[in-house]
Amino acid sequence: MIRQLSILDRSRIREGHPAPQALRDTVELARAAEELGYHRFWVSEHHSVPGVAGSAPTVLAAAVAGATRRIRVGTGGVMLPNHQPLVVAEQFGVLESLFPGRIDMGLGRSVGFTNGIRRALGREVEDADRFEEQLTELLGWLDGTQQAHPEVHARPAEGLRVPAYVLATGEGAAIAARAGLPMVVGDLRARGRVAEVVERYRTEFRPSAWGAEPYVVVSGTVAVAATAEEARRILVPEAWSLAYSRTRGSFPPLRPAEEIETLAMTPKERELYERALSGHIHGTQEQVAAELSEVAGLTGADELLVTTSTYDRTALLDSFARLARIAGLPHAPSPARALK
Numbered sequence: 001m002i003r004q005l006s007i008l009d010r011s012r013i014r015e016g017h018p019a020p021q022a023l024r025d026t027v028e029l030a031r032a033a034e035e036l037g038y039h040r041f042w043v044s045e046h047h048s049v050p051g052v053a054g055s056a057p058t059v060l061a062a063a064v065a066g067a068t069r070r071i072r073v074g075t076g077g078v079m080l081p082n083h084q085p086l087v088v089a090e091q092f093g094v095l096e097s098l099f100p101g102r103i104d105m106g107l108g109r110s111v112g113f114t115n116g117i118r119r120a121l122g123r124e125v126e127d128a129d130r131f132e133e134q135l136t137e138l139l140g141w142l143d144g145t146q147q148a149h150p151e152v153h154a155r156p157a158e159g160l161r162v163p164a165y166v167l168a169t170g171e172g173a174a175i176a177a178r179a180g181l182p183m184v185v186g187d188l189r190a191r192g193r194v195a196e197v198v199e200r201y202r203t204e205f206r207p208s209a210w211g212a213e214p215y216v217v218v219s220g221t222v223a224v225a226a227t228a229e230e231a232r233r234i235l236v237p238e239a240w241s242l243a244y245s246r247t248r249g250s251f252p253p254l255r256p257a258e259e260i261e262t263l264a265m266t267p268k269e270r271e272l273y274e275r276a277l278s279g280h281i282h283g284t285q286e287q288v289a290a291e292l293s294e295v296a297g298l299t300g301a302d303e304l305l306v307t308t309s310t311y312d313r314t315a316l317l318d319s320f321a322r323l324a325r326i327a328g329l330p331h332a333p334s335p336a337r338a339l340k
Contacts, residue, residue, distance in 0.1 A: 180208025
C-alpha cells in the first residue's frame with residue numbers, strides 16, 4: 001500500500017448549490033480529512049470555469065489552514081505562468097508565517113485553457129514554456145539566491161522553508177527532476193504512462209537543497225462504497241460533466257447521479273460519458289485495496305493524492321472514510337463507523 005494518503009479538492013459547484021457553498025464544502029472536507037488522518041489537503045486553481053469555484057488557491061488554502069490544526073495544506077497547484085514569482089513567494093511566505101510547518105507549494109505550468117481567459121490574465125500559450133525559469137526565480141526568492149533583482153526581497157518569504165512540488169504534465173517531470181523537487185503525476189487511468197513518467201523522473205533526478213532523493217505523488221480518482229455499483233455512481237456526476245464539456249464547450253456544475261442516469265444522450269455523448277467513467281479506481285474496500293496495491297507495485301509511489309468529486313457529499317465522505325480504513329490511517333473509523 002502507498003505510504004501516505006492525501007486529498008486534492010477542486011471546489012466543484014453542484015447544481016442548486018452556488019459557488020460560495022462549494023468553497024465552504026471544501027473547508028468542511030478538509031476538516032473531515034484531518035479527522036480521518038489524511039496527510040495533506042490541497043486546493044486547485046481554475047479560472048472562468050462555470051463548474052469550479054476554486055480560482056484563488058492561496059486564499060482558499062488560508063481558509064483551510066485556519067479551519068484545521070494538523071493536516072498539511074497547500075495548492076495543487078498554483079499555475080506559475082499566470083503569476084509573478086515574487087508575488088507567489090510573498091503569498092506562500094504569509095501562509096507559512098501564519099501556519100508554520102504546515103504549508104505546501106504545489107506548482108503547475110498550465111495557462112488559461114481558452115484565448116479569452118489567457119487574454120484576461122495577460123498571458124499567452126507560450127508562457128508555459130517559461131515555467132522552469134519562473135520556478136528557479138521563485139525558489140530564489142525563498143532561499144535568498146535570486147540575482148535578477150538584487151535590491152528586492154520577498155517579505156516575509158525569504159529564509160522560510162516552504163516545500164515545493166511540481167505538477168508533472170509533459171515536460172513537468174524533467175523539470176522536477178532537474179530542480180531536485182518532488183513530483184505529482186496523474187491520472188491513474190493511464191497507469192502505463194504514469195509509470196513511464198515516474199521512471200524518467202527517478203532516472204533524471206538531481207539532488208538539491210530542496211530534495212536529496214526523488215519523491216513521487218501519484219494522483220487520481222478513487223471511489224469506495226459498500227458495492228461496486230454504488231462506487232461507480234459516485235463517479236457519474238463528474239463523468240457527465242466532462243462529457244458535456246467535450247460536446248458543448250462548457251464545464252457545468254455537477255448534477256445528481258440519479259438525474260444523469262435517466263438522460264437521453266446522443267451517441268457521441270454516450271461514448272464520451274462511458275469513456276469518462278472507465279479506468280478509475282472504484283469498488284468495494286477489497287477491490288480498491290487490490291488496485292491500489294497494483295498501483296504501488298507499478299509506480300513505487302510515495303504518496304497517493306485523491307481527486308474525487310461528486311454531487312452526493314455523504315457518499316463522498318463515506319468513500320474517503322473507507323479509503324482511510326484501507327490505508328490504515330491513524331484516525332480511520334472502525335468498520336462499523338465507516339459503514340454508517
